[in-house]
Amino acid sequence: MTRTKPIATIDPEAKGVTLINIYEVATDNQTKLVKLLAEGTEKVMRTMRGFVSVSIHQSLDGTRVANYAQWESKEDFDRMLKSPEAQAQMKQFAALAKSVSPVLYRVSSVHRG
Amino acid sequence: MTRTKPIATIDPEAKGVTLINIYEVATDNQTKLVKLLAEGTEKVMRTMRGFVSVSIHQSLDGTRVANYAQWESKEDFDRMLKSPEAQAQMKQFAALAKSVSPVLYRVSSVHRG
Numbered sequence: 001m002t003r004t005k006p007i008a009t010i011d012p013e014a015k016g017v018t019l020i021n022i023y024e025v026a027t028d029n030q031t032k033l034v035k036l037l038a039e040g041t042e043k044v045m046r047t048m049r050g051f052v053s054v055s056i057h058q059s060l061d062g063t064r065v066a067n068y069a070q071w072e073s074k075e076d077f078d079r080m081l082k083s084p085e086a087q088a089q090m091k092q093f094a095a096l097a098k099s100v101s102p103v104l105y106r107v108s109s110v111h112r113g
Numbered sequence: 114m115t116r117t118k119p120i121a122t123i124d125p126e127a128k129g130v131t132l133i134n135i136y137e138v139a140t141d142n143q144t145k146l147v148k149l150l151a152e153g154t155e156k157v158m159r160t161m162r163g164f165v166s167v168s169i170h171q172s173l174d175g176t177r178v179a180n181y182a183q184w185e186s187k188e189d190f191d192r193m194l195k196s197p198e199a200q201a202q203m204k205q206f207a208a209l210a211k212s213v214s215p216v217l218y219r220v221s222s223v224h225r226g
Contacts, residue, residue, distance in 0.1 A: 006223045008123040010168040010181065018170060020133065020179050022216075034221045041224045051226040055123040057131060057218035060187070064216050066133050068123065068181065074173070103135075103177050105170035108147045110119045111154045113164040 008053040008070065010110055016052055017077055018105045019069040023097040027062035033096040034058050034065055040089040045069075048083065050076020065097075077104065121166040121183065123223055129165055130190055131218045132182040136210040140175035146209040147171050147178055153202040158182075161196070163189020178210075190217065 010018075025033055034056055041054045052070035059065070071077040080086050094100050123131075138146055147169055154167045165183035172178070184190040193199050207213050 006125055006225070008223050008225065010121040010123065010166075012119055012168075017173070020135070020170070020181075022133070022135070022214075038222045038224065046224055046226060053123075053226065054224045055125075056221045056223075057133070058221050060130070060217045060219065064218070066216070066218055068133075101135075103179070104173045105177070105179055106173065108169045108171050109151045110121050110169075111151065111159055111167045112119070112121065113159055113166065 008055050008068075010107060012107045012110050014070075014107065016070050016072045017074050018107060019067065019071070019077065019102055020105060021067040021069070021100065021102040023065040023067070023093070024063060024099040024101075025065055025097050029096045030058055030062050030065060033093065036096065037065065037067060037093060040093065044085050044089050045080065048076070048080050048086070050079070074104070121168050121181075123220060125220045125223050127183075127220065129183055129185045130187050131220060132180065132184070132190065132215055133218060134180040134182070134213065134215040136178040136180070136206070137212040137214075138176060138178055138210050142209045143171055143175050143178060146206065149209065150178065150180060150206060153206065157198050157202050158193065161189070161193050161199070163192070187217070
């Protein structure tokens, strides 16, 4: 899939919330989960009100997948959580993982080199 | 401290590595750790070869601090880990936490709204 601006920004002035969700996986499932998260994000989450970005990460050791997701507000994020479509996606993601640790954050500061 | 460009970017084409380090904290220590991480990053990590960015996050529920740190290469990251100055900083960070979960990742994909 071609995208013109596939870059997310992290800005301490932004008003939104950030979900950092760490999936612990069997190494056999890491690639599958990365693919499923990308597809589910494009199909469902990306179309929802308040969606800013999702950045999907795979750990070098094969045991983790991390989803760094930005929403415009906690209200937008909570609305997504209640959507049956999003719930069905999240169930599929979780089925490929040993454990899921979703936590909501705000950006405190950014430091650049 | 004033910075002209306090924004980090997440780019799937970038060659570097990303550390996502989740600190579990007593709620009393969350603000202290956020401050110490910012100071330590400015004083020590930011000066090191291969440093790209550090973005510090505090969880809405008060129980977590997340450090999203980008380095140009795994070699740069490993060199930082071996530095006595960085080790002293990381020891101070860990002393404010109940647990520390550092994991190294590569960015698989970025999806924007």
